[in-house]
Amino acid sequence: RIRSIHAREILDSRGNPTVEADVILAGGASGRAATPSGASTGKHEAVELRDGVKDRYGGKGVQRPVARVNGEVAVTLQGMDAREQAAVDEALIDLDGTPNKRNLGANATLAVSMAVARAAAAAEGLWLWEYLGDPLKPLLPVPMMNILNGGVHAGWQGPDFQEYMIAPYGAPSVAEAVRWGSETYHALKDILKARGYTTGGGDEGGFAPAVSTNTEPLDLIVEAIERAGYAPGREIGIALDPASSAFYSNDVYSLRTEGLTLTAAEMVDRYRDLTAAYPVIVIEDGLAEDDWDGWRLLTKALGDRVELVGDDLFVTKVDRIDMGIRKGAANAVLIKPNQIGTVTETIAAVHLAQQQHWGAMVSHRSGETVDTFIADFTVAMQTGHLKTGAPARGERVEKYNQLIRIEEAAGDTARYAGRSGFVR
Ligand code: PGA
Numbered sequence: 001r002i003r004s005i006h007a008r009e010i011l012d013s014r015g016n017p018t019v020e021a022d023v024i025l026a027g028g029a030s031g032r033a034a035t036p037s038g039a040s041t042g043k044h045e046a047v048e049l050r051d052g053v054k055d056r057y058g059g060k061g062v063q064r065p066v067a068r069v070n071g072e073v074a075v076t077l078q079g080m081d082a083r084e085q086a087a088v089d090e091a092l093i094d095l096d097g098t099p100n101k102r103n104l105g106a107n108a109t110l111a112v113s114m115a116v117a118r119a120a121a122a123a124e125g126l127w128l129w130e131y132l133g134d135p136l137k138p139l140l141p142v143p144m145m146n147i148l149n150g151g152v153h154a155g156w157q158g159p160d161f162q163e164y165m166i167a168p169y170g171a172p173s174v175a176e177a178v179r180w181g182s183e184t185y186h187a188l189k190d191i192l193k194a195r196g197y198t199t200g201g202g203d204e205g206g207f208a209p210a211v212s213t214n215t216e217p218l219d220l221i222v223e224a225i226e227r228a229g230y231a232p233g234r235e236i237g238i239a240l241d242p243a244s245s246a247f248y249s250n251d252v253y254s255l256r257t258e259g260l261t262l263t264a265a266e267m268v269d270r271y272r273d274l275t276a277a278y279p280v281i282v283i284e285d286g287l288a289e290d291d292w293d294g295w296r297l298l299t300k301a302l303g304d305r306v307e308l309v310g311d312d313l314f315v316t317k318v319d320r321i322d323m324g325i326r327k328g329a330a331n332a333v334l335i336k337p338n339q340i341g342t343v344t345e346t347i348a349a350v351h352l353a354q355q356q357h358w359g360a361m362v363s364h365r366s367g368e369t370v371d372t373f374i375a376d377f378t379v380a381m382q383t384g385h386l387k388t389g390a391p392a393r394g395e396r397v398e399k400y401n402q403l404i405r406i407e408e409a410a411g412d413t414a415r416y417a418g419r420s421g422f423v424r
Pocket residue numbers: 037038039040041042241243311363364365366367
């Protein structure tokens with residue numbers, strides 16, 4: 001039973017405040033969790049409550065959501081059974097009383113929801129992944145490593161596309177996949193240096209070179225994969241997150257680096273060319289968050305070959321995923337717990353995708369902490385792939401390191417998803 005809940009304001013990896021919550025049970029077991037924060041947030045996401053008091057953290061303080069947790073949330077949840085995650089989350093949803101968690105803030109509800117799960121797992125003496133899933137069937141995900149950052153994550157200095165990821169699906173284990181990814185990351189660094197590019201990092205730890213087109217990073221990455229000694233396509237694939245809502249307005253997509261303005265149909269043609277020329281197996285947010293017609297076009301054109309992931313399009317919400325299923329828009333869902341605000345609702349989104357044989361890719365945010373909840377969550381939900389940034393920077397590698405620990409602890413029962421982790 002929950003004895004006490006306490007939240008505080010801590011910093012995320014961008015140096016902005018976020019909410020951390022501690023949950024202590026009557027038996028003494030406890031759980032701690034912190035909520036991450038996005039930069040290229042979808043407009044349909046649950047509300048991240050901030051103070052808006054300009055002389056504290058430029059208005060980004062989170063004393064209001066922290067106070068909600070330490071007040072009404074702590075009082076309401078006290079005495080509840082921590083193992084009843086659905087009931088706890090229902091209580092949070094009821095207490096908030098709005099469709100978008102406007103009252104409590106999804107940053108408040110998620111920290112509490114995750115900390116409750118952690119405390120319950122600790123009380124049972126289980127790993128979080130064992131507690132949330134089937135302890136006999138851990139599926140280790142392909143790490144989707146974002147090694148080249150553009151868009152808003154690189155201050156619009158580099159490509160328009162926000163993320164260029166590598167997927168070492170040909171590796172025999174997650175520990176080996178992490179090694180392959182790290183070696184490719186370092187090979188890319190050498191290549192960038194040799195070309196006279198800066199090797200400074202974007203928000204998710206990838207390099208942020210000032211390239212002049214959106215395809216140049218693909219050439220650089222293919223070369224890096226080869227230089228590291230791997231086969232592009234066969235052993236390591238490439239995933240893109242253009243995060244195109246960020247460069248969409250007035251029905252067109254504006255590619256600043258290339259001086260081009262494209263319609264949805266022209267964007268689809270471009271993606272068709274890209275996937276023919278490069279081993280691109282995933283495109284996330286190829287089109288904008290409300291461009292349903294464009295998404296249908298894209299899915300018709302590439303849906304049988306490429307995993308088309310909706311992030312801003314679905315914002316981890318079952319009603320929007322349901323709409324996508326009915327419209328034939330996308331074939332996979334990005335899963336970000338803080339887009340919806342509770343563990344139970346996040347699980348519902350994963351289950352809906354899986355029932356439809358859609359992909360479900362769990363994801364970090366560009367503003368992160370060292371919290372590893374999503375690593376355990378991904379293993380438990382058997383989603384087959386996890387994107388959590390570059391193989392560099394503490395807040396990114398801590399998730400990959402947790403996968404290595406889980407694989408080691410699971411021993412013979414551990415299975416690495418490999419290529420089967422993707423829709424195709
Ligand atoms: P964000 O970026 O966390 O800044 O929203 C991640 C993504 O778009 O997938």
